[in-house]
Amino acid sequence: MPTETFEFQVEARQLLQLMIHSVYSNKDVFLRELVSNASDALDKLRLEALRDDSLDADVSDLHIEIDTDGDARTLTVRDNGIGMSYDEVGQLIGTIANSGTARFLKELKETKDAAGDAEGLIGQFGVGFYSAFMVADEVTLLTRRAGEKQGTRWSSRGEGTYTLETVDDAPQGTSVTLHLKPADPENQLHDYTSEWTLRDIVKRYSDFITWPIRYVRKAADGDDTPEPETLNSMKALWARPRDEVSDDEYHELYKHISHDWRDPLETIRLQAEGTFEYQALLFLPSHAPHDLFTQGYKRGVQLYVKRVFIMDDCEELLPPYLRFVKGVVDAADLSLNVSREILQQDRHIRMIQRRLTKKVLSTVRDLMNKDTERYAGFWREFGAVLKEGLVTDADNRDAILAVSSFASTHSAEEPTTLKDYLERMQDGQEDIYYLTGESRQAIENSPHMEAFRAKGIEVLLLTDPVDEVWVDAVGTYEGRKLRSVAKGEIDLDGKDEEAADTGRNEEYAGLLDWMKERLAEDIKEVRLSNRLTVSPACLVSDAHDLTPALENMYRAMGQEVPRTKRILELNADHPLVKGLNQAWRDDKDREALAETAELLHALAVLAEGGQPKEPARFVKLVADRLERTL
Structure with missing residues (x-):
């Protein structure tokens, strides 16, 4: 079949220009999109081979390859996955907003046995594919659908037209070749023919993809065989059974994502199943960062969608008073904008936040009950920020109070919980007394304390700035009023x-x-x-x-x-x-x-x-x- 030239639809041309110039703030994500599409194609082939025994396809070594040519300034991403037919290329690539993955999911859901296996497919091929034009003057796609004899070549310079032709010698799967824009000598970090640049992008965005991502290095002198090297670890610790992951592996991941050289205090795993599935691997640090209370502190956990990195500091997944928590959340499906860079608020996000918040607080509660030394270290480092939740999170206020402890006149060394305070209250005492100040010494020497000291009445000694606020927000505990010894009239004589x-x-x-x-x-x-x-x-x-x-x-x-x-x-x-x-x-x-x-x-x-x-x-x-x- 001869080469045919087609024009994009008007809307498609406009969207193409938007994709190239406006949608993505970070051009590096083009490689993430191409790798995600290749991963989808491999997933589809694996499932199709399980469903159709007669499919003539090689599934013995499913993988993704990245190949570069510095002299020609080309970058190729190829896979040996499901591939596309001539008609599918015209439909899926010619129309930007069309989604091959979305259509595949719809068809596969109609097959009862395979529906559950396909829930995690990522991406919208038509949209992510066109991010390549941010870095390329021309893009060529060569593909052959598994089980078919002929392949298809698609090519475009992103200027309103594309060409399609049938080829006889295409390998199974899809390869996308980018003819890169001229190099910028002042910005070597974005040289996409550089092995180290590609290593960094793959490590950052696609390290946990299920399939191996191999970089094809040029053959050594005297050797005609290229030297492929796998760039990604494929070790999504949160997706592996607990008994297959060591503490050292958890600690290594924590240090990687938090940039903290010390081991975490506690590791938290969570897996949600049902209509909306996600996995979470969270860490409680052992020490508070120096900038925890500064305005520019970056909070939030890393967000993945089916092991593809989406956001580094996803603030929506945990409330601000848990901003010290580090970790990863990997969701099967979320509402993302067209570039996947901005997370949209929806009920799934709110549901994840509620579940993660309760899990973190219950973990702190377990520390308090089972390991008082480690809990004391946690509270010393993060108690002040956790108490912010007493003001901002009324739904979890009781849970936060349950894991809170405070200095008091009962002991010079051991803090107390409100529950323990109630058990020690004197006969006839109706209120829980407290006093705020800059330091324990200043509070203990305050004249407001004199009568309480003389009568042996316990007083909570609150020295964090947030203490001035939360006591008024909470007001009472177990029916007992929280009362400042420096406010109102005090009658201890009866x-x-x-x-x-x-x-x-x-x-x-x-x-x-x-x-x-x-x-x-x-x-x-x-x-x-x-x-x-x-x-x-x-x-x-x-x-x-x-x-x-x-x-x-x-x-x-x-x-x-x-x-x-x-x-x-x-x-x-x-x-x-x-x-x-x-x-x-x-x-x-x-x-x-x-x-x-x-x-x-x-x-x-x-x-x-x-x-x-x-x-x-x-x-x-x-x-x-x-x-x-x-």
């Missing part, structure tokens, strides 16, 4: 002390009103404290007010929040407060008393790690008072 408190308040009423008026710019109330035993004063917030730390956090994020006036609490049993009250009742020098009130407020600010509003004035007042004592 009803028996109410009469005494009433009398004491009457005694100090005048001083309290006067101090409120004198310090009105900085505070909204002055009252006597039930939480102080040693310090003269402290500052507390109303139950629903923002803490100073949270205000600063919002401002650091660029959000303007109004300054919240706080409450000054005085320790009526402290000599300084007693003396101040007596001096006020005796109508002593009001200006001197005002300075004392100002100093009391500044001392309360300093005690919680803050800074007086006017440091220079504070220093002068203190210096003057010290001078008077000499």
